[in-house]
Amino acid sequence: IASIQKAKSESSIPFSVFKPTGLARFALLEKISNNSNLTKEEEIEKTNFEGRIENICQTASDNKVPLFIDAEESWIQGAIDDIAIKMMQKFNKNEAWIFNTLQLYRNDRVDHLEMLFKLAAEEKFFVGLKLVRGAYHEQEIERAKEKGYNCPVHTIKENTDIDYNKALTLCIENIDFVSVCAGTHNEESSALLVELLNKHNISKDDKRVYFSQLLGMSDHISYNAAKEGFNVVKYVPYGPVKDVLPYLIRRAEENTSIAGQMGRELTNIIEEKKRRRNA
Numbered sequence: 001i002a003s004i005q006k007a008k009s010e011s012s013i014p015f016s017v018f019k020p021t022g023l024a025r026f027a028l029l030e031k032i033s034n035n036s037n038l039t040k041e042e043e044i045e046k047t048n049f050e051g052r053i054e055n056i057c058q059t060a061s062d063n064k065v066p067l068f069i070d071a072e073e074s075w076i077q078g079a080i081d082d083i084a085i086k087m088m089q090k091f092n093k094n095e096a097w098i099f100n101t102l103q104l105y106r107n108d109r110v111d112h113l114e115m116l117f118k119l120a121a122e123e124k125f126f127v128g129l130k131l132v133r134g135a136y137h138e139q140e141i142e143r144a145k146e147k148g149y150n151c152p153v154h155t156i157k158e159n160t161d162i163d164y165n166k167a168l169t170l171c172i173e174n175i176d177f178v179s180v181c182a183g184t185h186n187e188e189s190s191a192l193l194v195e196l197l198n199k200h201n202i203s204k205d206d207k208r209v210y211f212s213q214l215l216g217m218s219d220h221i222s223y224n225a226a227k228e229g230f231n232v233v234k235y236v237p238y239g240p241v242k243d244v245l246p247y248l249i250r251r252a253e254e255n256t257s258i259a260g261q262m263g264r265e266l267t268n269i270i271e272e273k274k275r276r277r278n279a
Contacts, residue, residue, distance in 0.1 A: 001055070001056060001059050003016045003017075003018075004016045004056070004059050004060050004063055004065045004067065005059075005063065007063075007065045008063040008064070008065050014066065014210070014231075014233055015065070015066045015067070015068055015099075015181070015210075015233060016060060016065050016066070016067050016068070017067070017068040017070055017235075018056060018067070018068075018069065018070065019070045019072070020049075020053070020069060020070065020072060020076075020079075020080045020083075021072055021076070023049055023052045023053065024045065024046075024048075024049035024052075025045070026076060028042055028045050028046065028049070029049075029072075029076035029079045029080070030075055030076050030079075032046060032076075032078070032079035032082075033075060033076050033077065033078035033079045034075075034078075049083075050083055050086075053069075053083050053087065054087065054090075057087045057090070057091050057097075057098050058091070060091075060097055060098065061091040061097045061098070064097070065097070066096065066097055066098075066099060066128065066179070067097060067098055067099065068099045068101060068130050068181070069083075069084050069087075069098070069099065069100050069101060070101055071100075071101035071102065071103045071132065071134075071135075072136075073136050073139065073140070073143075074106060074136075074140055074152045074153070075143070080100075081100065081112070084098065084100035085100070085116065085119070088100070088120075088125055088126070088127060088128065089123060089125050092125045092126040092127070092128060093124075093125055093126075094126070095126050095179070096126040096127060096128035096178070096179035096208070097128065098128055099128030099129055099130050099179070099181065100128070100129060100130070101129075101130040101131075101132060101183075102129055102130070102131055102132070102167065103132055103133065103134035103135070103136075104131060104132070104133055104134065104160055104163045104164040104167055105133050105134035105137055105140075105153045105154050105160040105163075106134065106152055106153055106154075107151075107152060107153060107154050107159070107163070108152065109163060109167065110163050110166055110167055110170075113129075113167050113170055113171075114170070117170070117174055117177075117178070120177055121177070125177075126177050126178070126179065127174075127177060127178045127179070128178075128179045128180075129171060129178065129179070129180050129181070130180075130181040130183050130212070131164060131167050131168060131171070131180060131181070131182055131183060131184070132183040132184070133160055133164055133184065133186075134153065134160070135250045136250070137153055140152055140153040141153065141155065161186070161188070161189070164184070164186070164189055165188075165189055165192050168180070168182060168189060168192060168193055168196065169192070169196060172193070172196040172197065172200055172202070172209070173200070175200065175202060175206075175208060175209075178208070179207075179208040179209070180208070180209055180210070181209075181210040181211075181212050181233070182209075182210070182211055182212065183212040183213075183235065184211075184212075184213070185213055185214070185217055185218040185221065187221065190211060190221050190225065193209070193211065194225075194228075194230070197209065197230075204228065204229040204230045204231075205229055205230070205231055206231075207231065209230075209231060210231045210232065210233055211225045211230055211231065211232045211233070212232070212233045212234070212235050213232075213234060213235065214234070214235050214237075214248070215234045215235065215236045219268070220268060222234060
């Protein structure tokens, strides 16, 4: 809630973000996602979790600060998706304040997106989405093997890219009731978004569309997009070092498409250091 209030007072902070696992036990979210029977104590926990989420979303709506609900592992994501949809239905009546995060390495996310759009059209609410490729690829594959269920994520990177670009296209094609933040370090997806905005005659600075990259990663995408007049935000994770470092490592590993771009980034950094020394 403090981060929402901070964002309201700072024009340079266009969004606020939170992780649902900061509000409820992982095991509880897993049971909810599996539709398992809950004990009386767990029912109280669930009610408290939903109440906390609603309180945060109410604060975001009251302060007119768009709020991203972060994505988690697939085996707890169902509980998060359900509450995210409820919050969109309640708070996104006139425009999108509440955003869910879709990880497009999941092989069911395009179907989920289409279901969500159909529901929004029927019930007349706006959809807020942050699109990312995904952060738990190895864990997802390993757990599926260990537990003996069908792998929920694409095992071929190109299929993730296809689904990401398909989701991005669907969002722009339905821009009348969708707001989207493209969280990507991928040059092709970034170029596609520019192409889609031009194709659909959507203004570069339309507040319904944002590019997003992690602070310190793919700066050439961020800076060039911003220079051209597009909405760009740098995602800044903060917290205890023991928590933030693994998070950043996962983000660097999640999108192997940036591997070929690292050489360019290093070259840019070296050139900038030279420029500053000579300035």
